[in-house]
Amino acid sequence: MSKRETMSIDPETIKKERSAGWREELRSKTKNKDRVAIERVHMPELEAEIRVHHQDREVNRGLTLAQATLEATRCMDCVTPTCIEGCPVSINIPKFIKYIESGDILSAASTLKETNALPAVCGRVCPQEKQCESRCFYVEKLKKPPVAIGYLERFAADYERESGSCNIPETLPPNGIKVATVGSGPAALAFAGDMAKYGYDVTVFEALHEIGGVLKYGIPEFRLPNAIVDFELENLRKMGVKFVTNFIVGRTATFDDLKEQGFKGFFIGSGAGLPRFMEIPGENFNGILSSNEYLTRVNLMGAHSDDSDTPILRGKNVAVIGGGNTAMDSVRTALRLGAERAIIIYRRSEVEMPARVEEVKHAKEEGVEFMTLCNPVEYFADKNGRVNRMRVVRMGLGEPDASGRRRPMVIEGSEFDLDVDLVIVAVGVSPNPLVPASLPGLNVSRWGTIIVDEDKMQTSIPEMFAGGDIVRGGATVILAMGDGRRAAEHMHSFLMTK
């Protein structure tokens, strides 16, 4: 991983903590050959036949205490824990896992919160197979399935929440300095949590009527219940973080207005606002919408329930264009809202799909069809303008492109038609232009992303830092959180030396 994707963590601290008496005792208690003999745990899941009828029931049920303890025993407590290098927020992974093995789950949860403001969220939505778990000793040296770090993270966070004895991270005495975040998604929340720990007076400004950004409007209830997000927000509130909804910094009030009110530093985490479309004929017909619109109507507005005023289009034959997590969330939502046929249409092959492996697996179990190496070229509609058919072309794969994935190429003459009555376009997003447009001095790339110093996350305006999708153009919850943490660290030193 590049420097930009990880936080520095002091190896000496890790070493010192590893040599604590209880850790040594735990290591000597079970032989390594017994540890490696344990099979990786399977996440208990709600059966596919049941869950496809429930938008609001979480698919993964979580580990039991016995399952978690056994899984934690697999962890070898390595001298050089490479897993930590794979974590964008540098969670002390062996320490929290060994706490679970020792039965002290609350300390495991506290360990997570030392570096992660949203452990119950990350345990559910992080692509662990590409991060911490990909760097596990089991994978790197034993060619075996990694320790289920993500499941264990979720377990510890859930256990603490359900125990009712929630430990609020220690904060330094208030320093009276006001800082603000623009947006309330994962980047902003991670920033807010760390700044609160440093003693700052933090206000989170959000444009929508709910705090949480993509965690609320984007990720569906069956993958990340809103109650989990709200609980983690409550922890931040207890740490002194203030939340303001219905407020667009730069519009409702300007940055200058806020500076007059005493704000000394700003973190812009306004996210990837604009959904991308493919600009193909017929794309503006009714029944063709962005995944942002579809998911926002359901997740944020509750449009799938009878008591919501927000309308939702229900399709019998639904096509979702794209191969990322958002595409999987959309197609699985469509199934839950009554689709008889729900299809993923993706221009590369399954290997190149950016979605988490688990989401693809769940989608398949639920009956989603995968049309890989296919791309839409045109849409057709009935007399009322509602889409009723789409034309798709088959694709082949050429040489690897800039992303390292093989470039999809059109196979001439391979077009075929599909009957569809709802199409969700999930081919990515562009940065939200609202904030950059209100800050003339801000350096912005030609794609509209905010340009920052890669280590400090500082923008061309010194008191403004930025992170998450507004900088990256589209990434994951955990990378955004890593950005927020790095921005907090460097804004803190910037404001202290000012």
Next chain:
Amino acid sequence: MNKIVEKEYFSEKVVKIVVEAPEIARSRKAGNFVILRVGEKGERFPLTIAGADPEKGTIILVVQTVGVSSSKLAALQPGDFITDLVGPLGKATHVEKKGTILAAGGGVGIAPMLPIVEAFKKAGNRVVSVIAARSRDLIILEEQIREWSDDVIVMTDDGSYGRQGLVTTGMEEVILREKVDECIVIGPAIMMKFAALLTKKYNIPTLASLNTIMVDGTGMCGACRVTVGGKTRFTCVDGPEFDAHQIDFDEMLMRLGGYRNEEKQAFDNYVHQCQCQKEKP
């Protein structure tokens, strides 16, 4: 939560409400809109700001009841709160001294036209306004429009007030009698379509302010997309005003009906519910 401080019925279906929103009252400009939500199960929907008083910290909204959300808003009384209100959104009207401005407002579109008329007048333009509606009771804010216009023509479809005819009749009369430098039209999509066709014939630069379906209003959902000059644009962040001669009004009309069945169903349920409540002893 934003408190309603004043409410006035312009007609049975058109209501003016004055809402506390101190920040928006200060920062809004002519052409901006807000997104509102009434009730915890409420829908987010846009309304163009019809005026503001920065001293009092209030903004003026005018709503016509057409569905569930507008009915819920119109049913609120002074002292009640709007659950959520956010703005100002959208690009402000580009106002400068151009000469003679022809402002055409249809029905409830007269309300968002008012601050634009005011801004153009204050910028030193001659402003001629044509306000039109189906009948007399749907002509709103006439007095306020007169205050900021050099001349006003009132048109009604049924001739119950002003002159009988469509908005385009009044517009054409102005165009034929004097040189018009720019035109702005706000109203139902079908009215704007024909107004744009008229001004195109006379080659007069024309802006239309669009009111499309929106969810977030900040560029996130793309429900508000509209084709302008062959390109897809987002009404919320690229608009709401566009070159009227470049707008694909037929597509816009089609897209406005995108949720028609769902909306009708919801409205029927809402009306039924209201009746049931009324019938309770």
